[in-house]
Amino acid sequence: MKKELLKKIIKKIFIRHKLNSKHASICANALINAELVNAKAHGISRLKMYCDRIKKKVINPKPKIKIKKISPSISQINANNSIGFVAADIGIKQAIKNAKKTGIGLVGIKNSGHYGLSSYYAEQAVEKNLIVFCFTNAPPAIAPHGAKKKLFGTNPICFGTPTSSKIPFILDTSVSVINRGKIRVAAKTGKKIPPGVALDKFGRPTTDAKKALAGVQLPIAGFRGSGLAWMVDILSGVLTGGNHGGKVKDPFDDFSGPQNIGHLFIVLKPNLFVGNYNQRIKENIKRIKKLPKVKGVKEILYPGQSKFYRYKKNLNKKINISPNVAKDLKKLNA
Amino acid sequence: MKKELLKKIIKKIFIRHKLNSKHASICANALINAELVNAKAHGISRLKMYCDRIKKKVINPKPKIKIKKISPSISQINANNSIGFVAADIGIKQAIKNAKKTGIGLVGIKNSGHYGLSSYYAEQAVEKNLIVFCFTNAPPAIAPHGAKKKLFGTNPICFGTPTSSKIPFILDTSVSVINRGKIRVAAKTGKKIPPGVALDKFGRPTTDAKKALAGVQLPIAGFRGSGLAWMVDILSGVLTGGNHGGKVKDPFDDFSGPQNIGHLFIVLKPNLFVGNYNQRIKENIKRIKKLPKVKGVKEILYPGQSKFYRYKKNLNKKINISPNVAKDLKKLNA
Numbered sequence: 001m002k003k004e005l006l007k008k009i010i011k012k013i014f015i016r017h018k019l020n021s022k023h024a025s026i027c028a029n030a031l032i033n034a035e036l037v038n039a040k041a042h043g044i045s046r047l048k049m050y051c052d053r054i055k056k057k058v059i060n061p062k063p064k065i066k067i068k069k070i071s072p073s074i075s076q077i078n079a080n081n082s083i084g085f086v087a088a089d090i091g092i093k094q095a096i097k098n099a100k101k102t103g104i105g106l107v108g109i110k111n112s113g114h115y116g117l118s119s120y121y122a123e124q125a126v127e128k129n130l131i132v133f134c135f136t137n138a139p140p141a142i143a144p145h146g147a148k149k150k151l152f153g154t155n156p157i158c159f160g161t162p163t164s165s166k167i168p169f170i171l172d173t174s175v176s177v178i179n180r181g182k183i184r185v186a187a188k189t190g191k192k193i194p195p196g197v198a199l200d201k202f203g204r205p206t207t208d209a210k211k212a213l214a215g216v217q218l219p220i221a222g223f224r225g226s227g228l229a230w231m232v233d234i235l236s237g238v239l240t241g242g243n244h245g246g247k248v249k250d251p252f253d254d255f256s257g258p259q260n261i262g263h264l265f266i267v268l269k270p271n272l273f274v275g276n277y278n279q280r281i282k283e284n285i286k287r288i289k290k291l292p293k294v295k296g297v298k299e300i301l302y303p304g305q306s307k308f309y310r311y312k313k314n315l316n317k318k319i320n321i322s323p324n325v326a327k328d329l330k331k332l333n334a
Numbered sequence: 335m336k337k338e339l340l341k342k343i344i345k346k347i348f349i350r351h352k353l354n355s356k357h358a359s360i361c362a363n364a365l366i367n368a369e370l371v372n373a374k375a376h377g378i379s380r381l382k383m384y385c386d387r388i389k390k391k392v393i394n395p396k397p398k399i400k401i402k403k404i405s406p407s408i409s410q411i412n413a414n415n416s417i418g419f420v421a422a423d424i425g426i427k428q429a430i431k432n433a434k435k436t437g438i439g440l441v442g443i444k445n446s447g448h449y450g451l452s453s454y455y456a457e458q459a460v461e462k463n464l465i466v467f468c469f470t471n472a473p474p475a476i477a478p479h480g481a482k483k484k485l486f487g488t489n490p491i492c493f494g495t496p497t498s499s500k501i502p503f504i505l506d507t508s509v510s511v512i513n514r515g516k517i518r519v520a521a522k523t524g525k526k527i528p529p530g531v532a533l534d535k536f537g538r539p540t541t542d543a544k545k546a547l548a549g550v551q552l553p554i555a556g557f558r559g560s561g562l563a564w565m566v567d568i569l570s571g572v573l574t575g576g577n578h579g580g581k582v583k584d585p586f587d588d589f590s591g592p593q594n595i596g597h598l599f600i601v602l603k604p605n606l607f608v609g610n611y612n613q614r615i616k617e618n619i620k621r622i623k624k625l626p627k628v629k630g631v632k633e634i635l636y637p638g639q640s641k642f643y644r645y646k647k648n649l650n651k652k653i654n655i656s657p658n659v660a661k662d663l664k665k666l667n668a
Contacts, residue, residue, distance in 0.1 A: 073407055074437050076607045103408050106438055108607040131573070146634040147625035159565045161572075169568075171561040203628070221554035227505040227637040230622070231493045234503075238495075238615050239465065241608045245621040266600070273410045273442040274575045284572050287579035288564070291481035294537070300480040303561040 003319050007032050010047065013332045017054045018061035023086045030085045030116045036314045037307050041181020042116045044321065045188075048328040049252050050083060056255040059083050059113055065090055073102045076240075077109040081258040084115030088136075092121040092265055096128055099267035108240035109263040114138070114251050118158035119172035119307065125267050126160045126168040129278075133266040134158040137236040137243070139250040139259075141180045143216040145226035148203045150216040151246040154180045155232035160304070162270060163285060164278040170304030175229045176217040183209050183217070188324065236262040337653050341366050344381065347666045351388045352395035357420045364419045364450045370648045371641045375515020376450045378655065379522075382662040383586050384417060390589040393417050393447055399424055407436045410574075411443040415592040418449030422470075426455040426599055430462050433601035442574035443597040448472070448585050452492035453506035453641065459601050460494045460502040463612075467600040468492040471570040471577075473584040473593075475514045477550040479560035482537045484550040485580040488514045489566035494638070496604060497619060498612040504638030509563045510551040517543050517551070522658065570596040 007028045014024035027050070034043035053059040063082035067075055067090070075094045079087035091109045098105030115121070118134040125132035138153025154174040161169045174180075177197045186193050186209035198212035199205055206212055219225030237244025242262020249259050270277035289300050321329065341362045348358035361384070368377035387393040397416035401424070403409055409428045413421035425443045432439030449455070452468040459466035472487025488508040495503045508514075511531045520527050520543035532546035533539055540546055553559030571578025576596020583593050604611035623634050655663065 070606055071437050074606055103405050104438060104440055106602070106606075110607070144622050144625065144634055146628055146631040147622070148628050149625045151622060151625060157562070161568055169564075171565055173558040173561055177555070220558055221511070223637075224507040224554055227507055228491070230503075230636065231505055234495055234615065234618065238611065238618050239602075239604065239607060244614070245618040268440070268573075270573065272404055272408055272440075273444070273573060277572065280572045280578070281568065284568065284579040288478050288481070288485060291478065291483045291485060294480055294482050297480040300478055302564065303557075 001319050001321055003032055003036070006035075006044070006319055006321075009329065009333055010044065013047065013051065013329075016332075017051050019083070020062070023061075023083070026089045027083055027085045030089075030120055032319075033120050034116055035319045036311050037117070037119075038310050038314070039117055039181070041179060041185050044329065045185070045325050046114075046116075046251075047325075048332060051332055053113070053251060053255065054083075058249075058255050058258050060258075063087075067094060073098050073104050074106045075108075077107060079109055079112040081111050081260070082113070084113035084261060084263075087112035088115040088121050088263055091263060092124050092132075092134075092267075095132075095265040095267040096125050096130060099125075099130055099269055100128070103269045103272050105265070105267040107265045109265075110241035110260065111258065112242070112261045112263055113259045114261060115263065117172065118156045119160070119170045119304065121265070122158050122160035122170050122172065123168060125265075126162050126170065129162045129270065131162075131268040131270050132158075132160045133264075134160075135232050135236045135264040137233050137248055137261060138180075139248045139254075140246050141217045142176050142219050142226070142229055143199075144230065145219070145223040148199075148216070152219075152226070152229035152233055153248060154217065155229045155236070157228060157232060161281060162278060163302070164282040167308045168304055169281070169285075169302050170307065172303070175219050175225045175232070177220055178217075180217060183212050187213055189322075235264045240264055335653050335655055337366055337370070340369075340378070340653055340655075343663065343667055344378065347381065347385065347663075350666075351385050353417070354396070357395075357417070360423045361417055361419045364423075364454055366653075367454050367645075368450055369653045370645050371451070371453075372644050372648070373451055373515070375513060375519050378663065379519070379659050380448075380450075380585075381659075382666065385666055387447075387585060387589065388417075392583075392589050392592050394592075397421075401428060407432050407438050408440045409442075411441060412575075413443055413446040415445050415594070416447070418447035418595060418597075421446035422449040422455050422597055425597060426458050426466075426468075426601075429466075429599040429601040430459055430464060433459075433464055433603055434462070437603045437606050439599070439601040441599045443599075444575035444594065445592065446576070446595045446597055447593045448595060449597065451506065452490045453494070453504045453638065455599070456492050456494035456504050456506065457502060459599075460496050460504065463496050463604065465496075465602040465604050466492075466494045467598075468494075469566050469570045469598040471567050471582055471595060472514075473582045473588075474580050475551045476510050476553050476560070476563055477533075478564065479553070479557040482533075482550070486553070486560070486563035486567055487582060488551065489563045489570075491562060491566060495615060496612060497636070498616040501642045502638055503615070503619075503636050504641065506637070509553050509559045509566070511554055512551075514551060517546050521547055523656075569598045574598055
């Protein structure tokens with residue numbers, strides 16, 4: 001389906017679910033963006049879930065989002081159980097504003113929900129020539145080091161910076177070996193997952209995606225990855241006032257209340273300490289790209305580069321919709 | 335040797351190498367701390383290297399360190415090629431001051447050198463009931479993903495938070511599979527390193543510590559660890575005005591000029607968004623510690639906990655000095 005048409009349909013579906021036109025647009029744009037970068041697990045496969053949560057009154061389609069000024073640099077947002085896209089969109093714009101004014105912007109968001117790709121918000125800051133961190137927590141997926149029960153979300157660490165080229169540097173890495181969304185897609189399509197990625201519910205290694213979803217995902221690098229996941233839970237949950245310590249509900253399976261996910265955005269001006277940041281980062285990337293390459297590697301890519309190429313490549317192509325998702329879409333649009 | 339005596343000797347050695355008494359104390363304290371937490375690779379095994387660099391005029395023993403106020407939250411420090419300990423000590427204290435005043439403190443440091451353990455500075459902020467990030471870059475050790483030549487340092491990510499108990503949460507993780515210092519100690523003592531940690535200079539896997547030092551270390555989790563190392567290089571080097579992109583000199587092998595390492599400290603008040611952070615973090619840790627444990631695990635530890643236990647255990651014991659280091663110490667103290 002053409003992306004313009006798909007966007008129109010998604011927007012219409014959200015408006016039917018009581019979102020105002022502006023909020024529906026924000027959500028449609030975020031979902032289309034996920035499709036365009038091939039992050040299918042954050043794309044329209046989630047649309048039905050969002051609508052279900054609105055129907056069951058665990059997402060508030062008409063949130064009264066409050067922005068509280070803590071200082072010229074620091075703002076707090078109470079998202080009033082809005083859909084995560086809307087809270088994050090308002091949050092990153094506020095962090096950008098604070099950074100432009102004072103050099104550094106810090107925004108803590110509570111009572112939010114799943115917001116899709118962190119990179120989508122990081123890109124907004126980088127477009128304004130700013131450096132950015134985005135943190136969010138997520139429902140339990142990873143076992144803390146030493147535990148056999150999942151508790152941490154896949155808790156991405158996201159960092160972005162301008163590069164002086166049109167392709168931003170956006171690192172957006174979950175601290176699980178692979179993204180939970182990829183396991184979810186594998187489970188839906190009946191594909192196997194690689195070994196070393198997850199344990200089943202009895203703590204045994206598995207390559208069965210469904211068993212992995214019922215079990216635990218493994219963090220990258222043992223205690224190091226476990227520590228990074230814990231850090232993200234503290235920054236996005238404990239610090240902001242959001243849920244934390246395993247209390248974020250799974251959006252697909254648990255309709256007993258709102259998710260109350262927390263997000264934390266930190267935004268910096270790049271020229272705080274040097275007059276020529278863009279020149280310096282250009283030089284940095286140039287030096288690294290010039291290194292001798294491992295056999296078979298044509299180009300050393302910086303984080304975000306291959307995502308940008310995927311986006312460009314997909315921009316004028318039709319968006320591929322799986323039969324399952326097409327069925328959902330038809331029902332929701334009926 | 336008793337730590338009080340060892341400290342006296344180290345201080346005397348630094349004063350002989352032209353540091354003033356206050357700076358010599360800062361350095362001695364940092365080295366003793368590394369010994370007490372069993373981080374031998376950051377302890378007195380480095381003393382001779384620091385003295386050599388002073389003698390060869392690539393560390394400035396009498397630096398004129400300039401602190402420039404960018405805003406009430408943000409300061410820049412030009413360390414004037416001081417020994418890293420001194421620059422970092424001044425830097426973390428400034429970041430703490432800024433955070434206490436405005437809620438958030440950001441300090442960028444350039445023209446510094448190797449500062450030892452990031453956790454040592456993070457602990458200072460946490461002692462003042464603050465949340466902290468410490469970033470520093472380091473000489474080339476890790477190959478970027480896709481490259482066969484080392485360029486990134488082991489570039490630690492360090493995050494600390496108060497816990498409401500006397501044991502701070504301090505994550506201090508290098509983005510290499512193991513610390514370079516550990517490989518260095520293995521090379522000195524003739525021990526093997528685990529497989530999967532490093533490649534030799536021809537790009538072949540090796541367990542020989544000396545060959546690993548001549549080759550490249552592997553980042554955790556492939557492109558994810560490589561991306562995190564790149565992020566730390568940008569934050570500590572590109573942003574601050576320090577060296578970056580593989581230009582930080584090896585302190586042991588390269589006396590052709592100062593290291594010009596960069597550090598970045600971010601410090602936050604924990605109660606910016608919630609009134610009861612300490613209660614919340616206590617609850618967070620409690621929930622995680624209560625999880626069912628993997629067979630053989632007695633307690634789920636948070637980052638920094640085992641380091642704290644090592645410190646406590648070593649506090650009243652003599653510090654073990656290897657014959658090689660004892661020889662260095664004797665010469666420097668002669």
